[in-house]
Every structure is written in C-alpha cells, then in structure tokens.
Amino acid sequence: MTSITFTINGTTKTIDVPPMKRLLDVLREDLHLTGTKEGCGEGECGACAVLLDGELVNSCLVPALQAEGAKLCTIEGVSTEGRLHPIQQCFLEKGGAQCGICTPGMILATQHLLDKYPNPTMEQIQEGLAGNLCRCTGYMRIFEAVQAAATITDPELAGTSR
C-alpha cells in the first residue's frame, strides 16, 4: 500500500492504495465516485476519461501512483452545487446524451476541447472527441451540443473544473 495525496474536484484527499491500482478503480471503489464509467478497460472507449492536471486521460490506464500531487476532475466536479455546467446543459438540450454511459467521459472530453479551442471548428470537434466512443448518437447531437456550449460564456462557471 502506498499513501497518495491528490486534489479531486477541488478537495485534497490522502488515501492508502496499492500503487498500481487503476485510477478508475480508486475513483469508483475508494472514493465512490461512480460517475466515471468503465467501457473497455484498455483505453479505447474513453468512458473512464477524467482530467488530470488539465489533460484528458483514460483512468483505466493510469496507475494510482501517477495521481500523486495531481489535480483531478471527474464528472462529479463539473457542475456547481447542483447547477449544470453549460456543457451539461447543452448536452441535455441538444440530445447529446442517450443511454448516458459515455456521457461523463464525453463531457470531460468536451471540457478539455473547449479549454484548448474555445471556438472549435467541426474538424477540431471531431478530432477532439475521437477518443470517446458513443454507440447511440452517431455523434451528431454531441457535435451540436459542443457547438452550442462554445457560444456560452459564463464567468461564474468558467474554469470551475480546472
């Protein structure tokens, strides 16, 4: 067991875990943050995507040890006191979530994309989300949600996930 300290959704935590335990399992089992999903367990589908120091990572491929000292953001940290983040609101209104299992990862990928390109082109959206598989939507509603979210600038919510 190794003691690991990191900041998760704005709160600093120290936990004892096997150093090679998957970050995904640490989140789901030790921290009970089950919004992060497992789809494939091999870094292909992006259902387990979280932000680690602002980078989008597949938490099924990250050993817990690598989170030492990091700032982590999961889907649970995207909204503020029950108020939906504009990205979440746009996914809701545009039909970007169907079965919902890819949605947490997709929303974090969108967050990462919009941090990098506040006004993304369609090509940047397609590339930026290409690591997150969705079997329901055919992505078209998701693209619309991302485009709509890009037009919303809400100073109260800007940067809350970082």
Add this chain to the structure above:
Amino acid sequence: MSHQSPIIGTSPIRKEGRAKVLGEAQYIDDLSLPGMWFGATVRSAVARGTIRSITFGEEINWDAYCIVRPADIPGENTIVHLTKDHPCLADGMVNHPEEPILLIAHPDKIALLAALKAVHIEYDELPGVFTIEESEAAVENNDAARIIWPGSDAGGTANCFRQYLMYSGTAEETEDGIAAAFEAADFIIEGEYATGAQEQLYIENNGVIAECFRDATGNIESVCVRGSMQCPYYLVHALTLVFNLPEEKCRVIQTETGGAFGGKEDFPSVIGSHAALLAMKCGHPVKITYDRAEDMAATTKRHPSRTRHRTAVSKDGKLLAGTIDFAIDGGAYATLSPVVLSRGTIHAPGPYKWPFIRVRGKAMATNLPPHGAFRGFGAPQSIFGIERHMDKIAKTIGLTPEELRRRNFLTTGDTTATGQLLSDPVDMQHMLTRALNEAGYHEKLARFAESNKGSAIKRGVGFAAFMHGAGFTGSGEARLNSVVYLDALPDGRAQILVSSTEFGQGTQTILCQVGAQALGIAYEDVIFHQPDTKFVPNSGPTVASRTAMIVGKLIERAGKKMLETLRAAGLSEHHSSDEFKACVKSYLAEHGTLRSSVRYEPPTKIFWDDQLYRGDAYPGYAWAVYVAEVAVDLNTYMATVTRFDALQEVGKVIHPVLAKGQIEGGVAQGIGYAIYEKCMWKDGRMMNNQMTNYIMPTSADLPPIHIHFEEVPCIHGPEGAKGIGELPMDGPAPAILNAIENATGIAFNTIPVLPEDIFERLTSLGHPHGGSEDFNLTVDRDTRVEEVTA
C-alpha cells in the same frame, strides 16, 4: 380535451437526462448490496465436445468459494426462449466456444481470477460446423458426425432451427406464375449477397445483481434480479423455469441501461439466471458483470446471412417474378433465430410489387455462440440483398437504379408479398424524388463522373429504398396481450407503469409526452415508474420498433380512460394542469386510488395466417430512402462515407430531437456494419473481441448525417406515430455499397467491405496500385446474368 398546447411533436428535456449529464445515473456496476459477492463464469475452451473431466487446482482454497454445477439447478437446466434446447449450464456436452459450464462466486472480485484459471476441464472434441455452408453440407451429405442440432418439435429439422416458405399467392398459382414468368422474361438475373456478424457494442457491458430469499424452513421463497436489460419479463420467464417458481416469486428490476440495441433482449436471461443460482447457493447477493472481452466473445451478435436472388425481368424494367433464398447463421442454440428469420424473410422482397414471388428462409445451426437480437432483427440482412440486387438488375438491363425502382415501387392500394393491402397512403415516388434532391444526387452523379477521371480518389453516390414493419410480426401483438397502467398520484401527477425500458432511445420521455397529451396536463406532471415487475404490468418486450406505436397507443387509451373518470367526477372540459391535480386529489380522497389499466386490443381488420405465412405482417410500416456519398481512395484502398441523407416516413414524430438522434445513431451503426465492423472467427471463437481490433465508427470517421422526415399519421400509433428504432439500420449498408459501385465500377456483395477487400478486388483485376484508370467493369464475380433470347 384541454387547452394545453400539443406536447407530441415538441422536444422537451429527456426525463432521465439530468442524472445522466451529472454522472449521477446509477448503472448496475455503480450499485452494491450489503454482503454482496461477485460471480464469474467458467466457459468452454472448445467449440464442440463432451466434457471428460473437471478438476479443481490444489493451489486454491475452494472452501472459500461457491461453485454452481448443473446439478444445483432447482428447476430445469434451460434458458427458455422459443424452445428449451439451450442449457443454463452445459451438462456433459458443449456446443460452442465460451459456453457456460460452471459458476463461481467469492466475496473478493480479484480472488475470482485465480480461481477461474485453476479450473481444468478436459474435453473429447467433436467436429463442428462454423458457417451456413458447412451446416448445409452436413445435412446434404448425411454427415451424422456434423449434425450438431437434432431438430425439435418446435419446428426445426437437423441443423436447421426453422424454415419458412412464403408465397405471394397460393403455392400452386405462385409456382406456376414463377415458371411462366421465367419462360417469358427478357432477363433472368441472379445474385448472391452476404452479411457478416455484428457486435452490438453497447458501451455498458452486460451485468446483473441477484438475490435469493428463503423461508423459515430454508426453502427457496423467491428470487430478485436487477440489471441492465431490455425485457424484464423475459428474464422473469427464464427464472420461473430455472428455479421452478411461480412468476410472482421472480422479481426483475431494470436499472439504468447503458445501451442495448437488441444485445440485452435475450441475453440477460442467461446472466440473470446465472447470478441468481450463485445467490441461491452462497446465500449472499451476487453481482456478475462481464468485462469487454467476455461480453464480446460470449454474448449474442447479429446473425450472419446469405441471400440468393433469382429474378425474371422484362426489358422495360418490370419485375415479373422472383425467388429469394434467405439463410441466417443462428449459432449453437435456437434462441430467437426463428423470429429473426421471420422478419428477415418478410422484408426480403423490399418495397416492390412482385406479380409472383417465393421466399424461402432458413436458420441454420453452427457451433458459434448463439446469435441474437440486434436492431433490425433480420431485416438489415435481407434488405441488403434486395437493394444490392436492384442495382444489379438496373445495371444489367440498362436502366438507372432510380428508374428501375420507380417502375416497381409498391403504392397505396397495392398488396405486399404477404398479401397485405396497403390501405394507408404510401408514396415512394415522392420519397425517392425528395431524398435524391436533398442529397444533390443527380448533380453529384454528373460531377463525380467527371472528377473521377484521372483522380485516385473515386467518388460516388448510391441509395437504398426500403420499408420496416413496426411491432411484432403477424399475430405476435395479439399473443403478447400487453397491459399498461396509468396511476393518479396523491400529489396530482400521473405515473406510467409499463415494462417498457429506457436504454437511451427515449422510452420514458416519449411515453410521458403521450401520457401528458392524452391527459391534457404538463409533461412535467407525468412521471415514469422504474420497470420493476413487482409493480409494473407486462407491456411486452422493448423490441421490434413497438414501444412508440403499440405501447404508446395503450398509454394514450389509458389517459383517455382516466380523463373520462375524472370528467365524471367534475373535471371541466378545458382543464388546466392545476385543475387536473385538484380533481385527482379530491377523487383520491373519496376513492383511495385511481388506476387506469388498458389491455391491447387487436385491430379487427388485421389478419395473419401463421400456417400459410400470409396476411397483414405488421400493423404499420415506416418507409425510407437513404442516400450515401462515398470516396474510395485507390492509394489506401479505404472507402469512407462523405455525406449521408436519410429520409423517412414514420408517422407523427413524437420528439424531433430524440427521433433525429435515433436515426443518426442507427445510420452510424449501419455505416459501421458496411465498412468498419468485422467479427473475425476461428473455429467458432471470436478472435477480435476487443475494442482495439473490432472497429466501430468514431466521431472522426462519420460524415455529416442529414435527417429528413415525412409524417403520414398511422391509426395504430398515438397521434399517428409509428416505430423508428430499427429502421435506420436497414438502409446504410446497401446505399453505401451501391455508392462504392458507382464510384469504382466494382460490385461488392459482401459486407463489411474493408480496405483489404478493396485491395484484393483491385489487385485481382490487375490494378495493383489503383491510380488513374477509370473502371468500367461489366462483370462481377458474384453475379450471373442470363440474357434470354426468345
């Protein structure tokens, strides 16, 4: 009715959407019960054989584990669908790779892995059959060693789960008509078309948690299974046999379901029974969740198929007669194959007028894991055949694909191949015109013909025209006999109780819209009860594009019935939501409860003959024309879809945003089916059971998908809605392959078409590097054309 503005036709926020975007929705793997153990499955390492011995390695302390063997099953060792050939656990004999043999549970998930490895099974292997052709050959050659399925009293014969013979008239008159037409035809055109297996690839794997309860004397009192599924009552039925318990003692609860597409129609009966057996034996709740590799290797997929067409055509492009032989690979057990075959057989003739047609369908047994339900349910397979074949006929006789179809489309007042009179308006001529215009088809045909010259990128356009029946086939809905409840709640809201499930397609939302509109109250004032068989009635399975049309209609009727009761209790003719609530409250104060219960009533005008396989196959059809635009790169041999237009007539569109999402998602799966997704098999085992090497389309692979609706209300659905769920799976594959033929001149008649397939065809034709040649191939290898000289 009330003065409420219409809710059907608008796009309110989906009911469970907020929980999903917050990450708060609870899927089965997010749930845990006190004292819960974890279960795993010991599976067959061979395709077919007898089990000689099972030994348990000494390195494991087996006392700490719970093991379930076939002998532990208190009821019948079967997973029931249509017959009882499918064992819950293999007992002495295995018939496919990954067949469940033993179940193991332990409090620690990690400890299961070592135990699974320590179970050693020896087999005496038997020869297997792995394709439709091998299965047929065993029958033809009377090869007893390769008769892998004996036949059953439920309609099967050796190696064949079911056969259908469908005629456009009486058998004799149709056979005579076919014979005469083939004599008189200007052209006789044959073609063979094949489709591969396809994995549903829901992002949430199969998973359940089961509990078993005993009475004071230790007897099994009841079981309860919750999990990811489409059809809670299918699992109830399976549990009644495995546990020998009455229905009311087998409770099933659907939890949030992360995609299904048919893959969670029949399979939860397997994993649900398994978990319940472990819970019974170990005395704890047991969770089984598959990982991706196990889910892909062991659970159902779309049936591979082969369609053979032989068609008599006049030189002016009239279809005179046809014979279609449609075969699907059912895998090792019958499961749902007879029903998949039925839908595929009925859809095989396409949306065309056939003076005389005969369709033979058969579902063959192979030693693959059983194939099962997947969106479209047999129709995408046979529609691929007919829509490729129509382009073949057009090319052969010198008409455009458009003109050939125009000369043969079914229209209002015609009868289909099953003898169903199309009394509702059908206008495929207009549909085709509009779809081609929306897609810019004619302009592109001309432009690409020019730009392809001298270019290594060959562009093309193609389309497919088709129909898809909504609801269960024939007398199926009458047999289902579905029931819905609508309750008035103490706070004045209404609650829908049905076994119809939400798995992304929008069941909760559209049924609440229908309920709200029927009751004349706000969408927010109608809520949806979790599908839990302790509370909800059996409104049938959530399959077959039936939920919006069939269950929606029942909800509409239940709403009207409730309104009648409340009107009699004083609710005004033009009530507001608040007046409705007040009336409910006073009604409940006086009467205690208010439940509106409605049962399906078969339309009196609908008739179906199961023996002759004739009549009204479906209460309603959706009609569609899909247009694909492709680019084939002769340097990389890669085909990509560059634009897609999908036009459909689906009756009233209940929720435009959800409806578009359904069609776009189905088109994306159809594009995957056509050019990306290939199941690789070796001796019956899937070799690429990972997302790394089974390739579904990503956001970067898909073109803009343009959705267009036509709305012709249908009396069988609420406010005229028909089913749309499966429809979009039917059209993309043939449209794309038609476009690839337009681009390259090469007819591909097997899907998927991967770069290696294009490479193989190009190099075998003497074009090793593609390049600038303009292909003009008149002969393709899968098709034989007879030009009949008078």
